[in-house]
């Protein structure tokens with residue numbers, strides 16, 4: 001069935017599968033949630049639409065599929081045997097885009113964490129999460145400060161709204 005698809009059609013099919021709630025991403029989210037971390041998902045106006053956004057720590061987490069993001073030296077990154085040029089080009093473009101987005105984010109003061117799918121297999125999962133947690137802690141943001149009464153703001157809300165903006 002897939003043989004009759006052109007590379008771009010196949011890519012469309014595969015990226016549809018990839019784009020939402022991929023299993024590795026869910027695993028990371030569930031673990032973080034259970035350990036008390038709160039986050040936003042796929043915030044549109046942050047470069048690269050990180051899978052997980054933790055504003056409190058000014059941290060974003062990308063959960064990367066090893067194939068799509070070209071994990072160098074990884075077993076899961078095997079170039080398909082047909083349409084090699086298309087795939088090489090595709091992966092190269094993805095990697096360049098990732099690098100650019102990460103740079104923009106870092107320059108804007110974000111802590112950028114990349115987790116690879118292969119690091120999430122059961123045998124290394126806890127270790128990987130511990131690593132993530134140690135990186136999250138490195139960028140604590142200043143707690144939200146209420147305006148002082150003489151600053152002219154009326155303080156109505158009990159806390160900073162947790163929104164992507």
Ligand SMILES: [Zn+2]
Pocket residue numbers: 066071074075076077116117118119
């Ligand atoms: Zn990998």
